[in-house]
Amino acid sequence: MELQELLSKALAGETLAIARLISLVERRDPTAHEVMKHIYPHVGNAYYVGITGPPGAGKSTLVDRLTRTFCAEGFSVGIVAIDPSSPFSGGALLGDRIRMNVKKKPGWDIFFRSMSAGKTVGGLAETTREATRILDACGKQIIIIETVGVGQSELDIVSATDTVLVVLVPESGDSVQIMKAGLMEIADVFAVNKSDRSGADSMAESIANMLERRTTFRKSEWTPSVFMTAAMRNWGIEELYRGILSHREFLLKEDRLKKRRKTQIRAELLRLIEKELTRITWEHMSRNNNLDQLVEQIWARKKDPESAAREIAVQVERQLDLSQS
C-alpha cells in the first residue's frame, strides 16, 4: 500500500492500516517521520490514561475490566501494553493480550497493541508515544498505556498521559518502598487491587496517610483518590472508572489539561532537540574523525577535556550557521 493510501485508510479508522502505521514507526522506517508529520494535526482528541505498578499487581486484568467499562459507556479504546525484552536475546514474551478476554459486544471498538520495551528503562518502549498518537489520530477516544511493570522506576508514563493510575496490591510493601519508587509523585489515582485479600485496608490507609503528609509540604490542588478493586471479581471497577473521569473533569477546568500537555510538549521538545543536536554533533565528529585526535591531545595534556568539548561545539555551531545561510 502506498503511504498516502495507508494514511487515509488509517485516519478513516481501518484496523489493518492503523496496525501497519504503528509498525512503520516501530521499525524506524524511512517513512516514519513522514507518518508522524501527517498524523500530528489529527492528534489531541483522545484522553490518555497511564497504568503502572509493580509486577503481579494485576494491571492487565484491570486494563481489561476498565476497557469493558469505557466501551460500555460508548468510548472507543486504544491500548498499548509494554512488556520487558530479554536482555540476552532481545526477544520478548508479550503476555498482556492473554488477559483481554472480553467477549466483545457488537459496536465495541478496541485496538490492542503489545510492544516490547527493548533497551529502554522508563517503563515505555521507544515508540510508545508515537503509537498512541496514531491511535489518537485514528479515532480512538480513550488511550490506555500499560507500562512494563517489572518494578523499576517507570516514571516516563507521567510524560505521556493525562491521568496516571498507580496499581498496588495489599502485599505491595511499606510506604517507604512506594515513596522510593517515586509512585507518589506521579499518581493521580490509586487502585489497591486484589483487595479481597487481607491487608487491603491498611494498604489503602497508608497511602492516604502518605498523601496527607505530602500535601503539608507540597501544595497540590489535586489529592489523588484511592480505590479498592478486585479486578478478577469485578469489584470496584465502576468506582475506579468514575475516579479516572473525575480527575479528567478536574483537568478540564481552568485549563489544567492544556497546561499539563504543554508541559509534556516542552519536555518532549527539549528531549528531541537534545537528540537532534547529539545526532548532528556525532555526524560532524565522525565526518572529521576528530574524536581520536582530541583524545590524544587530552592524553598528552595539550588540552583539557572541557576546552576540547567547547571547540567541537563551536565547530558545530558554525556549521549550523552555514547551513542556515
Add this chain to the structure above:
Amino acid sequence: MANNPEKQVCIFTKEQLDSIKTGYDDWFNNVLKDGDREEELAGKYFTHSGIPVKMVHTPADVSHIDYTEDIGYPGCAPYVRGVYPNMYRGRPFTVRQLAGLGAPEDCNLRIKYLLQHGANGVNILFDLPTIRGYNSDDAEAEGNVGHCGAAVDSIWDMDAYFKDIDLGTISTSIVTHLPSTSIVIPGMYFAVAEQRGTPKDKIAGTCQNDFIMETCVGSGPEILPPPVSFRLQCDVVQFVCQNYARFNPISYNGYNLREAGTNAVQEVAIAISNGIATAEELLKRGMNVDDFAPRMSFFWDLHNDFFEEIAKCRASRKVWYKIMKERFGAKKPKSMLMRFHVQTAGVTLPATEPLNNVARSALQGLAATFGGCQSLHIDSYDEAYSAPTEEAALISLRTQQIIQAETGVINTVDPLAGSYYLEYLTDEMVKRIFDYIKKIEDMGGLVTAVENGWLHREIANYNLKYQKKIENGEMKVVGVNYFRAEEGSAREIEVFEYPETYTRQKAKLDRLRKERSEQKVKESLKILADKCHTDENLYPYTLEAVKNLVTLGEIEELFREQFGLWTFPLIN
C-alpha cells in the same frame, strides 16, 4: 526412623554394618578403576527428579531405616508395601481401559467390546467441549465434537452411553477432569441409575474432579477462579460421600500434572496437598475425617525412570498414611490407605516409530505392578495421535494380562522390597515429598499457589529445562534424538473420525429442547444461580437440573456468569 534407637529393628547389626562399610570402602578404593571412581566422585547420576544415584547401593545406604516402622507389612502401617495384606493374590489390579470416542452410541459398543474381552472396569472419556463444559452445538465446540472422547450434552447421552449395560455390575471411571463438570456429569450417571432402579449402594466408580486440572494443568478460553473450582471440588466430595457409598468422588490427578510438566516428587506432593486442602475444607463443613478420607483416591503417572517410579508409589502411600493419621487424627485404617489408579505416561510416547511404545508402556505397566497400584491403564501405542484404535487398545489390554498371568510378578507382594537402591529411593522420596508439601503450605496452601501463578511457573520451568535436555541430547528418546529413525519411517496411524457426531448431537439437542419443560429448566437454573452465592452444596441443585433435562452447557454457562472468569497466570 524409630523414635527409640534402642528398639530400632535393624536389618543388620552395628558390627555387620561396620564391616559392610569397610568392605564398600575397599571395593571403592581397590576394585573400581580410577576413571570409574572419579566419575562416581563427580556425582553425575541422578534419577529423573534429581535424587543422586550411586554406582552401587549397599545396606549402609539404608541403615537408618527401621524395618517395622518405616517399611512394615502389606496391609499394615505405614503401607509402604501395599494397601492389602495379600495384594494381588486376593484380587489382581483392575484392568481399566479407555472407552470414549464419537457419540455415546459409539462408546456403548466399545464398552461392550472391552467388557467381553475381560475388562472389569471402564474409563469413559469425553470430547473437549464436554470436558470444558460446552454443548455440542455451542459455537466454542466447533471442530471438536466427538474427537478424543465422547460428547455428552444431557442425561439422554449418558443413558445411551450405558445402553443395555447394568450399572450395578461395573465400575466406571467417569473422566471428568474439572470440578465444574464433575458436579454435573456423574450426576447424569446417578440419575440414569436412579431411573433404571439401580440401588445407590451398587453404583461403583470414580470421577476425577480436581481443581488443579481446571485451573492449572489444562488451559482454556474461559476458566473459573481457583477458589470457585476448589469449592465445587469439595461440594462433589461431600455430596457423593453422603450419598453413594461405592463411588469415589475424587481422584487427585497427579497424572495430568505430571504430563503437563512436573517430576515424580512434585506430582505426588501437589496431589497430596490438594488432599490436605480438601480435608481441611470438609472438616470446616462439619464432616468427620473418617467419613471422607476412605473415599479419596489418587491417580499416578508411571513414567520412564523405572525404580524411581516404583519408589514413588511406595513413598506416596507412606506420606498419605502419616498425614491422615498424624495430622488429621484419622481412626479408621481405611482412611489412611492410599489407593491409586495408574496410567502409563502418554508424554513418553513419541509419534516416531510408534510400535516402540508397546515396549515403553509394558515396562511402565510393570513398574506400576511393582508399585502396588489398584488399577491400571496401559497407554496404547497410538496415544500420540488419537484415542486408541481397536487393535492398539487390545494390545494394551493384552499387555496387562501378560503381566498378570505370565510373568509371575503378582505372586508375591512387593517383590522388590529390600533392594538397597529401592529402599533408599523410597526413603528419599518420602522426605522430598514432605518438603515440597511444606513449601506449598508456607505459601498459604495450594489454592493460593495456583491463584498467584506459582504452580504454573513451576510447570513452565520444568518443561523448559526438560526440553533443553532433549534438544541437547542429555535426555535420550530412542528413535527421536537417540538412534534417530530414518526420515519417513513414521508409521501412518489410523485415526478415528466422527464427522457425523456433531449432526447427531445437534439433532438430539434440538429434540431435547422441544420436548423438555422450559419452565422446569428455567426454575432449576434460577435456583442454581441463587445457590451459587450461598455456602450450600450445589450438587443437589445440579442433579435436579440434569433430571429436568438442563444441558451441561447451560449449567456451565451459568457458573461462568455467576462466578466470573479467571485468567491463566502464565506470564506475569
Add this chain to the structure above:
Amino acid sequence: MTRPIKVVMAKLGLDIHWRGVYLVSQFLRDAGMDVVYIGNKFPEQIVEAVMQEDADVVGMSTLGGNHHSLGLKTVRLLKEGGLDNVKVFMGGVIPPKHVPALLEGGVNRVFLPDTPMQTIIDVVNGSVSV
C-alpha cells in the same frame, strides 16, 4: 533499524494442552523474536490479534483435533482480512495424512510431534524477510 520478528502464538479453541505452545513461545523469544502469547483463542480472535499486532507470523497449536475446522477457518479469515503476507504455522498432534490438506488450505508448515525446536526456529526465521 528493524524490529524483531513478531509472532502471535495461540492455542486453538478449547484444546487444553499448553506445554508445547508455551515452550515454542519461550524458544522463539530466546531466539530473539517478539512473541505475543494469546492463550486459548478462537479463529476470529486470533485474526484480530494478528491484525492489530501486525504480526509477521502466527503459530497455532492444537492437540484436540480441530486443526482442520478451526485451523483452516483461521487461514481463510486471515486472507479475507487482507493478511495474506502473514506466515501461518501449525503444530501439535496432527495426523500426517491430514497435513497435505492443511498445506493446500494455506498453512505454510505443520510441525508434527518430536520436531526439534531448532527446526521451528530456523523455519520461522527463514520465512520472514525483515
